[in-house]
Amino acid sequence: MRTRTIVSLAAAAVLLFADPASAAATAAGSPGIGDAYYPTYGNGGYDVSHYDVRLKYQPATDRLEGTTTILATATQDLSRFDLDFALDVSEVLVDGRPAKFAATGEQELEITPAAPLAKGQRTTVVVRYAGTPSAVSRYGFTAWLRTPDGGVAAGEPEAAWWWFPSNDHPSDKATFDVSVLVPDGTQVISNGDLVSQSSKIGWTRWNWRQNKPQATYLATLAVGRFDITRSTSPGGIPVLNAYSRDLGDNDGAARASVERTGELADWLSGLFGPYAFGSVGGYVPNVRTGYALENQTRVFYSPRQFSRGSNTSVVVHELAHQWFGDTVSVRRWSEIWLNEGFATYAQWLWSEHEGEGTAQELADWVYSSHPADDPFWSVKPGDPGADHQFDGAVYDRGALALQALRTEVGDDAFFRILKGWPAEYRYGSATIADFRRFAEQVSGRPLGDLLQTWLYTPARPARGAVPSPAAPGARPAAGPAEPRSWAKIHAVQEH
Structure with a gap:
């Protein structure tokens, strides 16, 4: 999880009411992929299969120079197409030939190739660029986090624009090579496996590879001075973690939490099926943020997550996303x-495992903590709206929905659903409707009413996985006790 931003209403209106017939007539790819929450994010007309991101970065000045090569296939006849990007571009090549380009809107890089692309045509796009990421603001914010010794790209739903051009939407996943040249003594952290590094004339190049499809917002980059640890989980998963060398008082708690990544990934594999990637790990840079983010294979943690001591629950949440969010990504x-509902429920299962409160006790606690007139119940986890996409109700009421499902279908079917879902849509994207169909197939039960009640009804459910409510608007006189795990579970939402 992490924070979110709101696209300007004016930009949204332009895209929502654009004439589709006109767009088709010009054979130009749309400047948005069609997501109702973020109309300008992503692009139409092509599908990316691979990003090769080659950078040079100077931590002292935050100067970044880059060349990104994109391998894509046109999904329509294209006279023009867009990429999402915010830095200054000096050159664009399409299939080796110079292309016209222009920066439009907040983050659109509009490209006109020398020759139109035919539907089904494979194409190679090269973009050369440079800039100071921390000085670039879009929609009133920057997703590039400056640190005392470098910078970090880690954000949801957007972060890519500040370091590589892309089709920035989770429905278009691709493999990645990330190669970064930095001064000797500086480390680079990214997704997947560190395949090589070499030094020459005072500079070191770090080469990372993510060989499984990855959403663009899950691509991460961290440059600074890190202590890097390597190990292998008991189940055989390679683990790489990294910690800024200036975390101060939070250093011990951060390591005591994140160094358990291998153990926790193995435990989650028992619940959700085999881990789908080649390595796992996390990093803790010296930033002032308070959120964590499930970057594929390399989770970002803010030091503040550990300001009150170690917290394996936060690690469980972000690792659970490797199955729910990373292996299977959202289509919209x-x-x-x-x-978020599934990652939160993983914390409830960890609480059960640790003897700090069962999932049912946590469900009872959440339900009783929010009387019927609490705005908590007005948020629909299945479609919360862009303004409430990361609202606490998406996490907590979202987990309640899963406990209701568990109660409805029984433990055997429920855990077969949790384990089968990541395998069914592995390396792809899916919708809640897809999940409903899959859960009904596994359980043999109709689940439309249950999911409608818990995910789409803006009111406190009167039945399901929890006791019957007291009078409307009233808090029970003697509600359930707060589970011991609750404070650490809830810390995921604090940022």
């Missing part, structure tokens, strides 16, 4: 329950 941002 409105489907965010498929990410």
Whole structure:
């Protein structure tokens, strides 16, 4: 999870009411992929299969120079197409030939190739660029986090624009090579496996590879001075973690939490099926943020996550996303329950495992903590709206929905659903409707009413996985006790 931003209403209106017939007539790819929450994010007309991102970065000045090569296939006849990007571009090549380009809107890089692309045509796009990421603001914010010794790209739903051009939407996943040249003594952290590094004339190049499809917002980059640890989980998963060398008082708690990544990934594999990637790990840079983010294979943690001591629950949440959000990604941002509800429920299962409160006790606590007139119940986890995409109700009511499902279908079917879902849509994207169909197939039960009640009804459910409510608007006189795990579970939402 992390924070979110709101696209300007004016930009949204332009895209929502654009004439589709006119767009088709010009054979130009749309400047948005069609997501109702973020109309300008992503692009139409092509599908990316691979990003090769080659950078040079100077931590002292925050100067970044780059060349990104994109391998894509046109999904329509294209006279023009867009990429999402915010830095200054000096050159664009399409299939080796110079292309016209222009920066439009907040983050659109509009490209006109020398020759139109035919539907089904494979194409290679090269973009050369440079800039100071921390000085670039879009929609009133920057997703590039400056640190005392470098910078970090880690954000949801957007972060890519500040370091590589892309089709920035989780429905278009691709493999990645990320190669970064930095001064000797500086480390680079990214997704996947560190395949090589070499030094020459005072500079070191770090080469990372993510060989499984990855959403663009899950691509991460961290440059600074890190202590890097390597190990292998008991189940055989390679683990790489990294910690800024200036975390101060939070250093011990951060390591005591994140160094358990291998153990926790193995435990989650028992619940959700085999881990789908080649390595796992996390990093803790010296930033002032308070959120964590499930970057594929390399989770970002803010030091503040550990300011009150170690917290394995936060690690469980972000690692659970490797199955729910990373292996299977959302097809639209409105489907965010498929990410956050499931990752939160993984924390409830960890609480059960640790003897700090069962999932049922946590469900009872959440339900009783929010009387019927609490705005908590007005948020629909299955379609919360862009303004409430990361609202606490998406997490907590989202987990309640899963406990209701568990109660309805029984433990055997429920855990077969949790384990089968990541395998069914592995390396792809899916919707809540897809999940309903899959859960009904596994359980043999109709689940439409249950999911409608818990995910789409803006009111406190009167039945399901929890006791009957007291009078409307009233808090029970003697509600359930707060589970011991609750404070650490809830810390995921604090940022």
